[in-house]
Each structure stands twice: as structure tokens, then as C-alpha cells.
Amino acid sequence: MTTLATPTYQNLLVERRGAVTLLAIHRPDVLNALNRATLAEIETCARAFAADPEQGALIVTGSGDKSFISGADINELAVLDPRGAEDISRFGQRVLDALARAGKPVIAAINGYAFGGGCELALACHIRLAAENAVLGLPEVSLGIIPGYGGTQRLPRLVGAGHALEIILSGRRVKADEAERLGLVNRVVPRDQLIAEAEKLALAILRNGPLAVAAVLEAVDRGTAMPLDDGLRLESGLFGILAASEDMHEGLKAFLEKRPARFQRR
Numbered sequence: 001m002t003t004l005a006t007p008t009y010q011n012l013l014v015e016r017r018g019a020v021t022l023l024a025i026h027r028p029d030v031l032n033a034l035n036r037a038t039l040a041e042i043e044t045c046a047r048a049f050a051a052d053p054e055q056g057a058l059i060v061t062g063s064g065d066k067s068f069i070s071g072a073d074i075n076e077l078a079v080l081d082p083r084g085a086e087d088i089s090r091f092g093q094r095v096l097d098a099l100a101r102a103g104k105p106v107i108a109a110i111n112g113y114a115f116g117g118g119c120e121l122a123l124a125c126h127i128r129l130a131a132e133n134a135v136l137g138l139p140e141v142s143l144g145i146i147p148g149y150g151g152t153q154r155l156p157r158l159v160g161a162g163h164a165l166e167i168i169l170s171g172r173r174v175k176a177d178e179a180e181r182l183g184l185v186n187r188v189v190p191r192d193q194l195i196a197e198a199e200k201l202a203l204a205i206l207r208n209g210p211l212a213v214a215a216v217l218e219a220v221d222r223g224t225a226m227p228l229d230d231g232l233r234l235e236s237g238l239f240g241i242l243a244a245s246e247d248m249h250e251g252l253k254a255f256l257e258k259r260p261a262r263f264q265r266r
């Protein structure tokens with residue numbers, strides 16, 4: 001991956017490739033551990049991505065070839081008091097929510113260690129691709145703490161309570177192939193093709209109606225936190241709203257006319 005440092009960020013490398021934005025966490029001395037300053041930068045980047053109509057999809061990865069994100073920065077965790085611990089947990093959750101609720105696809109390209117907060121960041125992304133050398137885990141209990149950036153909530157929703165409890169309670173490492181079997185990652189790809197595969201997936205999504213893509217993200221994000229009947233009503237409501245869009249009529253008409261659709265995001 002070629003990266004360009006954006007001067008506004010100390011700990012992130014951000015590169016625009018057309019409508020796809022690549023964000024690499026860059027703290028090489030600590031294998032890309034997330035300190036508070038880096039979390040704040042991720043939030044800024046996520047909000048800028050969500051607000052910019054030119055940016056259609058975000059790929060999050062780690063700089064270097066060894067680590068996605070090694071976790072929360074243990075140097076900062078070591079000095080927390082109860083108030084500070086709850087605060088940083090809420091802050092981390094808010095930052096990861098900014099990715100989860102960006103309204104556009106966010107893909108984690110997991111290129112090595114994804115522990116603790118790194119695994120939780122990947123869980124907040126909509127889709128996870130893993131390189132063959134990826135290793136994931138939530139080792140917090142081995143440090144006497146618990147996952148605090150959404151891990152106890154998002155992991156069971158993704159892989160089921162049984163697998164989640166085993167992974168969180170043991171703190172064990174889950175290699176890429178097992179992560180794929182469990183559904184913890186969508187797919188394992190060769191190391192040197194990770195970013196290209198993520199980009200290919202992002203571009204495939206971007207060929208679809210952007211309002212429809214946003215509606216799917218909302219239906220799945222909000223729907224999984226609802227009873228089924230409420231989720232089904234949410235789905236119908238969004239289906240109805242889309243019928244008011246020019247894009248829906250364009251998409252259906254283009255199919256009937258056997259031509260590619262020209263979506264306008266309206």
C-alpha cells in the first residue's frame with residue numbers, strides 16, 4: 001500500500017483513491033496501539049468521511065505489515081482510575097460508532113495483529129477482510145479488565161454468544177482461518193492482495209445505488225438491535241422512502257432498458 005501522510009493527522013495515514021479512502025493507523029513503535037489522541041483522530045477522519053459526498057467507502061488498515069492494531073495503548077490503561085476508565089470506554093465506543101454509523105461502507109483490512117481495541121474496531125466495521133497472517137483476539141481478561149470499546153456487545157452479535165464467550169473468557173488468539181470459519185471475518189485473502197481485494201469490494205458496492213446502500217446499512221445496524229417485528233417495520237419504512245427517490249426509478253428503468261444505471265444520490 002502506498003500511503004501519503006495527511007499533515008492534519010499525527011497517527012493516521014490517509015490516502016484518497018477516487019471515491020475510496022484508505023485510512024491506516026500509524027504508530028509503528030507500539031504496533032499501532034490506540035491511544036486517546038489516535039482515537040480522536042479516527043473520530044475526526046470518520047466524521048469527515050461521512051460528511052464528504054465525494055468519499056463513498058472507507059478502508060481501515062494498519063500501517064506496516066505486522067499489525068492491524070495491537071489494542072488500546074496499555075501505557076494509558078495502566079494509569080486509569082474508575083472515572084477515567086469509564087470515560088475512555090465511552091469515548092472509544094463513540095469513536096467506533098462513528099465508523100459503524102458513517103452511513104457508507106467501512107471495510108476493515110486486517111493485516112496482522114488485531115487485539116483488544118483493534119479487534120473491536122474491526123468489529124465496528126461493516127465488513128472484515130483478513131490477510132493470512134491476521135490474528136484476532138480480545139485478551140483483556142488476561143490484563144484484569146474487560147473489552148471496553150464494544151467487544152462484549154458486537155462479538156456475540158456477530159458470532160453468537162457461545163463462541164464470543166469462549167473467545168473473550170479465554171482471551172485466546174484466533175488465527176485468520178478460524179476467524180473465517182467462525183464468521184468473525186468475512187474472508188481471508190493473500191497478504192499482498194489485502195488492500196486490492198478491499199478496494200475491489202468497495203468499488204463493487206459503490207456501483208450500486210448509494211441511497212439503497214445507506215438504507216441497508218441503517219436497516220441492519222438498527223434492525224439487529226430490535227425485535228424482529230420492529231425490524232421488519234423498519235425495513236418496510238426504508239423501502240417506502242427509497243420509492244420516493246429518483247435513483248430507485250433509474251435503477252429499475254436501467255434494468256428494463258438493459259443499460260447500466262446512472263445513480264445521482266437523490
Ligand code: COA
Pocket residue numbers: 029030031033070071072073074075113115116117139140143
Ligand atoms: N499498548 C502499548 N504498547 C504496545 C501494545 C499495546 N497494546 N502492544 C504492543 N506494544 C508495544 C510493546 O510494548 C513493544 O514496545 P517496546 O518495543 O518499547 O518494548 C512494541 O509495541 C512491540 O511489541 P512486542 O511485544 O515486542 O512485539 P511482538 O511481535 O513480540 O508481540 C503482540 C506483538 C501484539 C503479540 C504483543 O505486543 C502484545 O501482546 N501486545 C498487547 C496486546 C493486548 O493485550 N492488547 C489488548 C490491550 S487492551
